[in-house]
Amino acid sequence: MTIPKTQSINIKIIFALTLVHxxxxxxxxxxxxxxxxxxxxxxxxxxxxxxxxxxxRFLAFIVQPSVGYVADRYPSRSFALGGLLLTV
Structure with a gap:
């Protein structure tokens, strides 16, 4: 019986996500x-x-889950570029 390998947690990614949030x-x-x-x-x-x-607050409540759902289905590079263009 073998024990399945678990994925290691990348602390840098967690820190970056925490900082962004x-x-x-x-x-x-x-x-x-x-x-x-x-x-x-x-x-x-x-x-x-x-x-x-x-x-x-209400718009954030509606938009954030919707954008998250769409972001899971498209490449992150397009969302990074789109976010950059929206803030300029």
């Missing part, structure tokens, strides 16, 4: 402290700012 969460949380400035400078109500914040 942290960066995305940090970015989405970074805008919250400036909501009072939106209220003051743009003459928005707290309700309007709440709707903006809720819309951002």
């Amino acid at each position: 942290f960066t995305g969460d940090f970015y989405s949380s970074f805008i919250s402290p400036i909501f009072p400035a939106f209220v003051e400078k743009l003459s928005l109500s707290m309700t309007q700012v709440g709707i903006i914040a809720g819309t951002m």
Whole structure:
């Protein structure tokens, strides 16, 4: 009876994924402290700012799983290039 080999965990990949996920969460949380400035400078109500914040979170909730599903079916290089083009 032989014991099947298990795949080793690549710490560099896990670290990179953790860093990317942290960066995305940090970015989405970074805008919250400036909501009072939106209220003051743009003459928005707290309700309007709440709707903006809720819309951002809801869109992330919908888009992230959808993009993940599609990304699993296409080469990662095309998604890397597409993401780069979207941010420029």
